[in-house]
Amino acid sequence: MAVPPLIALEGVGKRFDGVAVLRDVSFDIRSGEVVSLCGANGAGKSTLIKIMTGYYESYQGRVRIDGTEARLHSPSGARAAGIDAVYQEVDTCIAPDLSVAENLILYRLANPHYPLWQNRRRIEAEARAIAQTVDLRVDMARPARLLTLQQKQLLVIARALAQRARVLIFDEPTASLSQPEVERLFATIRDLRNRGLGILYVSHRLSELLAISDRVLVLRNGELVQSFDSVPTARDIATAMLGAPPPDDAPQPYAHSAGPTVLEAIGIEVRGKVHGVSFAAARGEILGITGLVGAGKTELLRALFGADARTAGEIRLHGRLVHIQRPTDAVKNGIYLVPEERRRHGLFLDFPVYKNLSSVFLARFCRLGVIDAASERRGAAQMIERLHISGAVEGPVAHLSGGNQQKVVLGKWLFGDPQVLLLDEVTQGVDVGTRQEIYRLVREMSQRAAVLFASSDIDEVLSLADRLLVMRDGRVVGSFARGEVDRQTILELAANVEREMVV
Amino acid sequence: MTPSQRPAQETHVRATRDWAPALQGLFLRWGILAVLFGLIVYLSMVQPQFLTITNWTNLIRDMSVETLVALAVTVSVVVAGFDVSVGAVAGMAVIVSMMAMVVYHASAAEAVGLSLLSGLVIGAVNAFLIVRLRLPDLLATLGMLFVVDGVQQVFVAGQTITPGMTLPNGSSATGTIQPSFLAIDQGRFLHLPISIWIMFAVAMLLWFFLSSTRVGRLMYAVGSNQEAARLSGVNVGAYKTGAYLLSGFLAALGGVVLAARIGVGEQLAGDPYMLNGVAASMIGFAVLGSGRANVFGTFIGALLMAVMVNGFTMLNVPYYTQQAMLGAVMLAALALSYAVKSRG
Ligand SMILES: Nc1ncnc2c1ncn2[C@@H]1O[C@H](COP(=O)(O)OP(=O)(O)OP(=O)(O)O)[C@@H](O)[C@H]1O
Ligand SMILES: [Mg+2]
Numbered sequence: 001m002a003v004p005p006l007i008a009l010e011g012v013g014k015r016f017d018g019v020a021v022l023r024d025v026s027f028d029i030r031s032g033e034v035v036s037l038c039g040a041n042g043a044g045k046s047t048l049i050k051i052m053t054g055y056y057e058s059y060q061g062r063v064r065i066d067g068t069e070a071r072l073h074s075p076s077g078a079r080a081a082g083i084d085a086v087y088q089e090v091d092t093c094i095a096p097d098l099s100v101a102e103n104l105i106l107y108r109l110a111n112p113h114y115p116l117w118q119n120r121r122r123i124e125a126e127a128r129a130i131a132q133t134v135d136l137r138v139d140m141a142r143p144a145r146l147l148t149l150q151q152k153q154l155l156v157i158a159r160a161l162a163q164r165a166r167v168l169i170f171d172e173p174t175a176s177l178s179q180p181e182v183e184r185l186f187a188t189i190r191d192l193r194n195r196g197l198g199i200l201y202v203s204h205r206l207s208e209l210l211a212i213s214d215r216v217l218v219l220r221n222g223e224l225v226q227s228f229d230s231v232p233t234a235r236d237i238a239t240a241m242l243g244a245p246p247p248d249d250a251p252q253p254y255a256h257s258a259g260p261t262v263l264e265a266i267g268i269e270v271r272g273k274v275h276g277v278s279f280a281a282a283r284g285e286i287l288g289i290t291g292l293v294g295a296g297k298t299e300l301l302r303a304l305f306g307a308d309a310r311t312a313g314e315i316r317l318h319g320r321l322v323h324i325q326r327p328t329d330a331v332k333n334g335i336y337l338v339p340e341e342r343r344r345h346g347l348f349l350d351f352p353v354y355k356n357l358s359s360v361f362l363a364r365f366c367r368l369g370v371i372d373a374a375s376e377r378r379g380a381a382q383m384i385e386r387l388h389i390s391g392a393v394e395g396p397v398a399h400l401s402g403g404n405q406q407k408v409v410l411g412k413w414l415f416g417d418p419q420v421l422l423l424d425e426v427t428q429g430v431d432v433g434t435r436q437e438i439y440r441l442v443r444e445m446s447q448r449a450a451v452l453f454a455s456s457d458i459d460e461v462l463s464l465a466d467r468l469l470v471m472r473d474g475r476v477v478g479s480f481a482r483g484e485v486d487r488q489t490i491l492e493l494a495a496n497v498e499r500e501m502v503v
Numbered sequence: 504m505t506p507s508q509r510p511a512q513e514t515h516v517r518a519t520r521d522w523a524p525a526l527q528g529l530f531l532r533w534g535i536l537a538v539l540f541g542l543i544v545y546l547s548m549v550q551p552q553f554l555t556i557t558n559w560t561n562l563i564r565d566m567s568v569e570t571l572v573a574l575a576v577t578v579s580v581v582v583a584g585f586d587v588s589v590g591a592v593a594g595m596a597v598i599v600s601m602m603a604m605v606v607y608h609a610s611a612a613e614a615v616g617l618s619l620l621s622g623l624v625i626g627a628v629n630a631f632l633i634v635r636l637r638l639p640d641l642l643a644t645l646g647m648l649f650v651v652d653g654v655q656q657v658f659v660a661g662q663t664i665t666p667g668m669t670l671p672n673g674s675s676a677t678g679t680i681q682p683s684f685l686a687i688d689q690g691r692f693l694h695l696p697i698s699i700w701i702m703f704a705v706a707m708l709l710w711f712f713l714s715s716t717r718v719g720r721l722m723y724a725v726g727s728n729q730e731a732a733r734l735s736g737v738n739v740g741a742y743k744t745g746a747y748l749l750s751g752f753l754a755a756l757g758g759v760v761l762a763a764r765i766g767v768g769e770q771l772a773g774d775p776y777m778l779n780g781v782a783a784s785m786i787g788f789a790v791l792g793s794g795r796a797n798v799f800g801t802f803i804g805a806l807l808m809a810v811m812v813n814g815f816t817m818l819n820v821p822y823y824t825q826q827a828m829l830g831a832v833m834l835a836a837l838a839l840s841y842a843v844k845s846r847g
């Protein structure tokens with residue numbers, strides 16, 4: 001008899017308030033293969049993963065592990081069945097104030113049979129052994145919150161392995177990782193595959209899917225519409241995802257002449273994060289900013305927006321010095337920031353979608369300080385339409401899929417009249433179709449405002465930006481016009497220390 | 504699992520899918536109102552005097568102080584704060600208004616004005632502690648509770664403020680309590696006690712303010728995610744300050760009504776209202792499944808408690824049993840509102 005697959009889903013489905021968001025999904029994963037799952041925003045990927053990891057108490061259909069039915073109605077049930085996941089928001093499964101060691105053996109600590117009396121040395125020795133399985137080299141006594149995103153991911157992987165996980169799910173693990181980090185993660189994933197784990201990998205970056213997967217599954221509107229047994233082309237995947245051939249994503253042939261200079265940043269300093277960054281940005285051009293995670297892109301944008309204190313430096317707008325101490329000042333001056341961390345910094349999770357959209361420029365929908373409900377609804381409906389926000393748009397924004405939440409975070413700023421638009425990883429978690437839409441939108445906004453487009457996805461920056469800055473360790477280490485530089489050079493600059501002298 | 508077990512499980516899954524969540528949703532939405540309605544029906548049946556105009560006029564008049572104090576708590580909770588100094592503020596307003604009239608010959612209007620001002624001042628200090636010094640809301644207002652209670656005791660030096668009372672310098676107070684002041688609770692307008700009108704007017708205004716104005720919406724935004732609000736250009740500190748000022752004002756207004764009701768300056772008269780106010784505000788979370796602080800819910804919470812106290816007193820339920828029952832209702836309401844939050 002043939003060996004049963006590691007995990008098999010049979011007719012799995014899920015409804016919310018009577019609406020089916022997942023219907024009759026069946027597939028399996030065998031030991032030693034990486035299966036990718038893709039689909040447009042709201043297709044149901046995260047819901048499927050949540051079912052597999054025991055997040056929901058009830059769902060339809062069956063899941064078999066090694067041929068026997070598994071009961072995945074709680075996270076511990078799923079872990080006991082050998083399924084674990086690395087979520088995009090890794091922070092949600094790490095206890096920030098506990099040490100790395102304690103986090104590594106968190107599940108064991110939670111086990112009622114674990115000895116009540118804790119010995120720090122023993123915990124750390126145990127944890128160190130676990131960390132070694134994925135080559136995580138950090139001080140075991142550090143609080144976990146001090147780790148980098150990448151180290152946190154490794155921590156979660158190691159912890160899952162220690163629990164004898166056999167199926168490991170990655171939900172958009174690379175959404176804010178840059179190239180070298182992605183490669184390191186892929187090396188880890190391949191290693192896991194070679195150890196016989198089954199991997200389910202979710203990402204909106206199609207090039208990654210092609211690089212890592214053995215098979216590709218495509219979800220559309222909650223249904224499994226296609227299953228590629230060998231690796232298809234990016235175009236095939238996109239066609240299956242969207243139900244139609246994707247819009248051409250060739251770099252837009254804009255031969256832009258930059259307009260008047262809008263923003264001048266002079267010697268911007270943020271203690272420990274940004275060191276003497278100066279540049280100018282003009283209307284009509286998109287200024288890309290790229291670099292590894294932690295290079296200071298986010299910190300630079302936040303400083304320009306007044307979200308973090310500058311320790312030195314000035315900001316000029318249309319040649320005039322402006323005093324930006326707080327975000328309120330920035331917004332008054334037409335400087336808008338679309339932040340990187342959407343859940344923490346961008347959304348009122350318990351507010352409905354329309355209230356999130358209207359939140360920044362609420363005065364536009366008010367008469368004498370009283371909200372005109374009809375005009376607010378109308379404005380929101382237009383933005384929902386314009387950005388193709390889909391799913392449960394009537395409910396709280398928390399119920400939208402990740403990519404659709406991201407569109408809300410962007411959309412709430414589009415009611416304003418920007419002079420400077422600071423975009424931080426604005427396409428993270430957004431599907432290929434809408435991504436093109438956002439690029440078009442950014443291009444359109446650049447006619448009216450100076451646009452700073454920060455992204456750790458080098459290809460995206462290369463194809464969109466008219467000019468680009470490369471950052472490393474809080475400094476600008478390279479500045480190029482479109483076409484002046486290639487991917488490789490940027491990568492070296494972003495990571496390499498020797499090239500610094502050249503600039 | 505044997506094949507014979509499977510159909511059973513499938514029916515179970517289907518059952519939870521179709522009607523259980525709907526029923527659960529219905530319960531979460533209407534639970535509190537159903538309890539209130541059931542209680543009223545029950546009391547009407549066992550106590551003929553319960554459902555009379557006189558009794559309900561008294562009941563609603565009795566709840567006016569609680570409601571005002573509860574609304575004060577609600578406003579602070581909207582910005583994700585927590586004002587537990589409201590009872591002390593109400594008590595302070597009692598002392599201030601009585602002292603103003605009895606000792607300093609103030610008119611009724613002056614007495615009211617000074618009381619409300621004292622509420623605003625305490626609200627401002629709360630806001631300073633929380634926004635500027637960044638103390639946690641609960642600790643700051645708890646500290647203020649003690650300070651304000653202490654100040655009251657210093658003011659009255661262990662006495663009750665009444666006309667003719669002996670002052671610390673040996674002379675006796677010559678002012679009187681203005682009848683127009685007492686009329687705030689004891690007078691009537693269109694057959695109803697004025698305090699009822701005050702309560703309804705304030706509740707309606709506040710409801711409109713919080714649900715339909717820009718400032719009200721942004722207060723909720725600050726409460727929902729302070730950092731996201733800040734990064735949306737909202738001056739978070741100003742909104743929190745505004746909320747605590749409003750909270751102090753509403754609590755002091757409750758104190759004014761209370762002073763007009765008791766007619767003497769008793770120290771610490773407001774303290775018992777704090778817990779009831781917090782309870783009403785929290786019960787309000789669960790009304791109509793809103794899951795957040797809101798004016799209508801707070802009003803229903805206060806009404807539910809007033810009906811319980813009124814009815815149980817009629818039924819001669821001992822005071823301490825009433826307390827236990829109130830507590831149980833509040834816990835049930837909280838359970839409901841957290842169920843709303845964690846659904847999905
Ligand atoms: N608790 C909920 N209540 C109602 N609808 C929900 C809830 N959770 C998810 N949904 C809906 O289910 C659908 C699928 O969402 P899901 O998060 O699985 O999408 P996704 O494929 O992960 O998308 P993305 O690529 O944007 O992350 C969406 O339309 C979403 O609005
Ligand atoms: Mg998702």
